[in-house]
Amino acid sequence: MSTKTFKLNTGQDIPATGLGTWQSGPGEVKNAVAFALKNGYRLIDGAYCYGNEDEVGQGIKEAIDSGAVKREDIFVVSKVWATYNTRVELGLDKSLKSLGLDYVDLFLVHWPLLMNPEGNDDKFPKLPNGERDIIRSYNHVDTWKQMEDLLATGKTKAIGVSNYSKRYLEQLLPHAKVIPAVNQIENHPSLPQQEIVDLCKEKGIHIMAYSPLGSTGGPVLKAEPVLKVAEKHGVPPSAVVLSWHIPRGSTVLAKSVNPQRIKDNLKLIDLDEEDVKLLNDYAENLTKEGKVIRYVYPPFGVDFGFPDKS
Numbered sequence: 001m002s003t004k005t006f007k008l009n010t011g012q013d014i015p016a017t018g019l020g021t022w023q024s025g026p027g028e029v030k031n032a033v034a035f036a037l038k039n040g041y042r043l044i045d046g047a048y049c050y051g052n053e054d055e056v057g058q059g060i061k062e063a064i065d066s067g068a069v070k071r072e073d074i075f076v077v078s079k080v081w082a083t084y085n086t087r088v089e090l091g092l093d094k095s096l097k098s099l100g101l102d103y104v105d106l107f108l109v110h111w112p113l114l115m116n117p118e119g120n121d122d123k124f125p126k127l128p129n130g131e132r133d134i135i136r137s138y139n140h141v142d143t144w145k146q147m148e149d150l151l152a153t154g155k156t157k158a159i160g161v162s163n164y165s166k167r168y169l170e171q172l173l174p175h176a177k178v179i180p181a182v183n184q185i186e187n188h189p190s191l192p193q194q195e196i197v198d199l200c201k202e203k204g205i206h207i208m209a210y211s212p213l214g215s216t217g218g219p220v221l222k223a224e225p226v227l228k229v230a231e232k233h234g235v236p237p238s239a240v241v242l243s244w245h246i247p248r249g250s251t252v253l254a255k256s257v258n259p260q261r262i263k264d265n266l267k268l269i270d271l272d273e274e275d276v277k278l279l280n281d282y283a284e285n286l287t288k289e290g291k292v293i294r295y296v297y298p299p300f301g302v303d304f305g306f307p308d309k310s
Contacts, residue, residue: 003040004268006251008181009204010158012105015075016246017266018043020210020255022050028257033059036262038068045184045210045253046099047079047110048091049123053098061100076101077184077208079110079162080147083117083125085138088146092155107156108184109147112140112168113302132300140168141175148178160184160205166195167305173203184208184253188220189244190293192283193306197248207250212242214295225282229275236264243268244279 004016019036021029021044029052033044037060046056060076063069076099084091092107116133119125125133147159160182164172173179183200187193187209200207214220221237230237238254242265245252254265271279286292294306 004246006206006249008158008206009179010181012075012158012181014106014182014206014208014251015041015043016251017041017242017268018045018075018077018208018251018253019262020253021046021052021056022210022255024050024052024255024257026052026055029055030059030062032257032262034062034066035059035259037063037074038066039263040266041262042069042073043075043077043251043253045077045208046095047081047108048084048095048098049079049081049110051123053078053095057099057101071101075105077106077108078104079108080143081123082111082113082115083119083123085109085114085140085143086117086146088143089150089153089155092150096155103154104156106158106160106182107147107150108160108162108182109140109143109164111163111298111300112143112161112172112304113300114138114140114143134300134302136302141172144172144176144180148176151178158182163304164196165305166199169196169199169203169205179203180205182206182208182251184210186211186294186296187245187250188212188214188241189223189226189279189283190214190220190286191295192280192287192292194284194287197250201249207248209245209250209252211296212245212252212254213238214293219293219295223282225278229271229278232275233269235267235269238265239267239269240271240275240279243271244276247271247276 005013080091162184
């Protein structure tokens with residue numbers, strides 16, 4: 001399963017599994033990235049906002065220099081942060097400099113809003129009352145127009161979005177000359193976001209799932225259907241939750257800096273129809289009952305149009 005790929009609307013192949021780097025601590029990221037690439041990973045997901053792209057780049061360089069992998073075999077993802085949504089190419093240039101790369105394979109709009117580019121902080125400007133300094137009159141479609149212009153520069157091979165709800169996609173798509181290749185969203189059995197997944201499938205937009213274990217502590221791993229399928233196959237619950245994304249046609253990002261867990265997260269299993277139905281029924285019932293759980297919801301004070309926020 002570690003070698004499985006999906007085809008993007010650009011014609012690129014994207015790995016079904018990848019290493020996430022969000023919240024990986026200083027001094028840990030380089031080793032995690034290098035280890036992952038030396039042990040079968042071919043997708044590394046990062047972002048300017050994470051503040052660790054220098055280390056991500058160092059890990060990529062180490063893996064390449066060791067002969068374990070070639071640059072053209074690595075699918076590198078970065079994202080333009082919300083303070084750079086009016087300066088998209090500058091945002092990409094900053095990431096490329098940190099990564100030590102000439103191009104990324106995929107560049108995403110991290111969030112569909114603009115934080116004050118002239119505010120009191122490069123990443124998290126705040127108002128005097130402590131709230132995030134957000135330019136509420138800004139139209140995220142204008143960011144996408146700049147994203148489209150990036151394709152001619154050769155600095156990214158594909159463009160996409162992240163954290164886009166059905167509402168924001170429907171605002172964007174009528175104005176898009178280039179359909180996003182990817183929408184990266186929080187996605188797991190406790191937050192299936194099926195209406196977004198279905199819309200993206202209809203439009204040819206690939207889903208990339210982050211926080212697939214439900215964020216810190218892996219709360220999704222304790223769900224009864226997950227435990228049942230794990231026992232049936234004799235695998236850890238994490239293998240079940242990560243594997244659930246593959247029959248959905250989605251790429252899944254697992255974040256870890258622990259070498260053994262990095263290796264284990266690549267060991268996906270083939271879920272049979274009974275397994276998939278059990279997990280899908282669980283996800284569908286949570287949605288119907290209004291009991292879905294979102295673990296990543298930044299304090300922007302903005303309604304992103306997610307109908308299933310907890």
